[in-house]
Amino acid sequence: MKQIKKVAALTVLLSFCFFVSSSLADSEGIIKYRKNVMKSSGGHMGAIVDILKNDLPLQAHILDHARSINQNSKMILEMFPIGSGLGDTKAKPAIWENWSKYESAVNAFVRESSKLVKVAESGDMKALAKQFRATGKTCGGCHKNFRERE
Numbered sequence: 079m080k081q082i083k084k085v086a087a088l089t090v091l092l093s094f095c096f097f098v099s100s101s102l103a104d105s106e107g108i109i110k111y112r113k114n115v116m117k118s119s120g121g122h123m124g125a126i127v128d129i130l131k132n133d134l135p136l137q138a139h140i141l142d143h144a145r146s147i148n149q150n151s152k153m154i155l156e157m158f159p160i161g162s163g164l165g166d167t168k169a170k171p172a173i174w175e176n177w178s179k180y181e182s183a184v185n186a187f188v189r190e191s192s193k194l195v196k197v198a199e200s201g202d203m204k205a206l207a208k209q210f211r212a213t214g215k216t217c218g219g220c221h222k223n224f225r226e227r228e
């Protein structure tokens with residue numbers, strides 16, 4: 079009887095370890111993925127700055143960068159499934175604790191980056207600089223609440 083209990087306890091323990099390690103492994107992929115998507119948004123934002131700051135004759139590219147940022151913004155919610163807060167990530171638990179607040183932060187980003195696309199289409203460079211800052215604020219606003227500092 080004692081033996082059976084021991085085996086049962088061991089089985090529970092092993093399956094728990096398996097569960098923990100397999101869910102960590104599951105999250106590893108999505109964490110890497112969302113970091114890459116985030117980095118690409120950073121890259122596109124930086125590329126717009128380079129064009130504006132150095133007056134590069136590539137203003138026509140701004141619209142494509144803006145569109146890419148806007149596309150990325152629409153991917154965010156799906157990149158943070160429940161349980162993906164463990165592992166090599168800076169995502170704060172606050173994301174899943176305040177999901178509706180997180181959704182609002184995502185929506186602000188989607189909204190401002192859509193406007194960025196509209197302004198880039200219009201070619202109004204003054205309005206573009208302003209809308210670029212407004213978009214950047216939505217990155218920082220979300221990171222402040224939902225991403226661990228370096």
Ligand code: HEC
Nearest residue numbers: 113116117119120167168169183184187216217220224225
């Ligand atoms: C709604 C929230 C939210 C918005 C909006 C947002 N981010 Fe992030 N970002 C995050 C979170 C959360 C992480 C941490 C992800 C992780 O470590 O798993 C992150 C990580 C990053 C990283 C680091 C990626 C890495 O390699 O670790 C960069 C760069 C980044 N974001 C850039 C941006 C830029 C630029 C914008 C706006 C154009 C933006 N983000 C908008 C939530 C957001």
